[in-house]
Amino acid sequence: xxxxxxxxxxxxxxxxxxxxxxxxxxxxxxxxxxxxxxxxxxxxxxxxxxxxxxxxxxxxxxxxxxxxxxxxxxxxxxxxxxxxxxxxxxxxxxxxxxxxxxxxxxxxxxxxxxxxxxxxxxxxxxxxxxxxxxxxxxxxxxxxxxxxxxxxxxxxxxxxxxxxxxxxxxxxxxxxxxxxxxxxxxxxxxxxxxxxxxxxxxxxxxxxxxxxxxxxxxxxxxxxxxxxx
Amino acid sequence: xxxxxxxxxxxxxxxxxxxxxxxxxxxxxxxxxxxxxxxxxxxxxxxxxxxxxxxxxxxxxxxxxxxxxxxxxxxxxxxxxxxxxxxxxxxxxxxxxxxxxxxxxxxxxxxxxxxxxxxxxxxxxxxxxxxxxxxxxxxxxxxxxxxxxxxxxxxxxxxxxxxxxxxxxxxxxxxxxxxxxxxxxxxxxxxxxxxxxxxxxxxxxxxxxxxxxxxxxxxxxxxxxxxxx
DNA sequence: AATCATTTTAATAAAACTGTCACAGATCAC
DNA sequence: GTGATCTGTGACAGTTTTATTAAAATGATT
Numbered sequence: 001x002x003x004x005x006x007x008x009x010x011x012x013x014x015x016x017x018x019x020x021x022x023x024x025x026x027x028x029x030x031x032x033x034x035x036x037x038x039x040x041x042x043x044x045x046x047x048x049x050x051x052x053x054x055x056x057x058x059x060x061x062x063x064x065x066x067x068x069x070x071x072x073x074x075x076x077x078x079x080x081x082x083x084x085x086x087x088x089x090x091x092x093x094x095x096x097x098x099x100x101x102x103x104x105x106x107x108x109x110x111x112x113x114x115x116x117x118x119x120x121x122x123x124x125x126x127x128x129x130x131x132x133x134x135x136x137x138x139x140x141x142x143x144x145x146x147x148x149x150x151x152x153x154x155x156x157x158x159x160x161x162x163x164x165x166x167x168x169x170x171x172x173x174x175x176x177x178x179x180x181x182x183x184x185x186x187x188x189x190x191x192x193x194x195x196x197x198x199x200x201x202x203x204x205x206x207x208x209x210x211x212x213x214x215x216x217x218x219x220x221x222x223x224x225x226x227x228x229x
Numbered sequence: 230x231x232x233x234x235x236x237x238x239x240x241x242x243x244x245x246x247x248x249x250x251x252x253x254x255x256x257x258x259x260x261x262x263x264x265x266x267x268x269x270x271x272x273x274x275x276x277x278x279x280x281x282x283x284x285x286x287x288x289x290x291x292x293x294x295x296x297x298x299x300x301x302x303x304x305x306x307x308x309x310x311x312x313x314x315x316x317x318x319x320x321x322x323x324x325x326x327x328x329x330x331x332x333x334x335x336x337x338x339x340x341x342x343x344x345x346x347x348x349x350x351x352x353x354x355x356x357x358x359x360x361x362x363x364x365x366x367x368x369x370x371x372x373x374x375x376x377x378x379x380x381x382x383x384x385x386x387x388x389x390x391x392x393x394x395x396x397x398x399x400x401x402x403x404x405x406x407x408x409x410x411x412x413x414x415x416x417x418x419x420x421x422x423x424x425x426x427x428x429x430x431x432x433x434x435x436x437x438x439x440x441x442x443x444x445x446x447x448x449x450x451x452x453x454x455x456x457x458x
Numbered sequence: 459a460a461t462c463a464t465t466t467t468a469a470t471a472a473a474a475c476t477g478t479c480a481c482a483g484a485t486c487a488c
Numbered sequence: 489g490t491g492a493t494c495t496g497t498g499a500c501a502g503t504t505t506t507a508t509t510a511a512a513a514t515g516a517t518t
Contacts, residue, residue: 100339100340101340102333108418110418111418114418117406118410121406121407121410122343122347140400142400142401142402143400143401143402143453143455144402144447144450144453145453145455145457147457152457152458156448156474156475156476157448157449157450157475158475158476190476190477190478191477191478191479193477193478193479193495194476194477194478196495196496196497197476197477197478197496197497198476198477199495199496200495200496200497200498201475217494217495217496219484219485219486219493219494219495220493220494385463385464385465386464386465387464387465419465419466419467420466420467420468422466422467422468422506423465423466423467425506425507425508426465426466426467426507426508426509427465428506428507429507429508429509446505446506446507448473448474448475448504448505448506449475449504449505
């Protein structure tokens with residue numbers, strides 16, 4: 001789950017530093033040095049969060065923040081403002097701009113990253129977490145558990161994800177390639193046949209009560225999760 | 230369910246602003262401008278949360294916070310500190326007076342409300358003083374004790390809070406980050422891995438009668454408190 | 459200020475998981 | 489039946505994640 005952060009900052013050295021720090025922490029960075037460039041770059045890879053310098057040359061950061069909040073598509077992107085120490089007073093005006101948090105320069109990398117993560121957590125809504133059950137095989141996303149007839153089963157993370165995908169997409173064949181895309185993630189370079197091995201491991205993990213019969217091989221096509229025969 | 234918030238802030242304009250924002254969000258507001266007035270007003274309508282300015286004229290906000298945590302009746306009222314950015318943050322964090330969260334001025338109304346709600350959510354179930362028990366492991370919030378099969382156990386404060394959180398949220402995985410948010414408090418910047426060490430100590434503390442089996446590792450996801458397996 | 463308890467960080471050990479491979483079985487077309 | 493293809497399986501070497509330990513930092517207490 002790599003998150004993208006758009007950094008809007010006019011001073012190149014600071015921008016570079018931000019990029020470095022954030023990439024170290026596993027974020028994907030897009031840079032913009034002013035209002036206009038930011039406007040352009042915002043559309044394409046649609047950032048998960050915007051780190052915005054308060055003081056920008058062309059239009060100030062506040063304007064950009066306001067502009068962001070006015071447009072349908074960008075409204076829900078959380079914004080963290082970067083402010084310099086002295087600017088206390090001006091900042092009050094930022095209240096209306098709708099920033100989700102502030103970080104003052106200079107800041108510790110640790111704090112910055114912590115704040116970014118905190119804001120993302122706060123904003124990201126929890127997705128579908130309802131338990132799914134088929135023939136006594138129950139998967140609980142919340143507890144991250146798979147239970148077969150009241151008995152907890154043990155399996156690795158990949159097998160869990162694989163089963164989760166199957167149970168949310170039953171009665172349908174998926175090629176190895178498609179499974180890799182959906183379970184491993186897009187553009188991950190892994191052998192197709194690796195899927196076989198994980199299918200094997202998954203089957204073994206849920207075989208105790210015969211649930212492995214639901215993971216079906218479709219020769220020449222791939223695999224399918226099905227409750228029927 | 231209208232919640233009452235006590236706002237302790239010396240500067241009238243900011244106090245007004247807070248009152249306005251919070252009342253807009255459906256909170257019931259009591260105001261106090263200094264230490265003494267706060268002391269008085271705290272008793273009568275017993276606030277659900279206290280919003281406390283770090284810098285107060287008479288006694289500082291820290292003193293008030295400490296004083297609150299010392300008295301039986303006020304100990305369990307959650308406190309959110311309002312801090313200005315200029316004040317050295319390390320110090321603020323260091324002097325941790327038992328605040329449940331911090332919000333820096335200036336802040337966005339959205340953020341403030343989000344944090345207040347988050348803290349209330351977090352604390353409300355905690356304020357339930359009923360003992361909790363699972364498989365002979367009993368936690369008594371009132372006596373601040375953990376008992377395993379009639380035998381009192383010994384553990385540090387953090388381990389207690391951690392166990393308390395787990396027991397009030399069983400059968401659910403929590404990432405290290407989420408545990409830090411919920412047990413340590415938001416905007417506390419510590420390494421994720423620190424959680425491991427406390428998990429270790431907690432397990433050790435409750436291992437005498439095998440209760441450590443309920444603190445389960447979920448590889449790649451975090452930890453879970455569960456009575457199963 | 460010195461001591462003690464506790465928390466945090468860092469370093470190392472241990473465990474679990476991954477992706478590949480080689481080969482064994484199956485299945486299919488002819 | 490036979491060879492060609494496809495899938496199943498067990499093993500292993502490398503990685504990643506977690507456990508554990510020790511040391512440093514912090515805070516409270518005397």
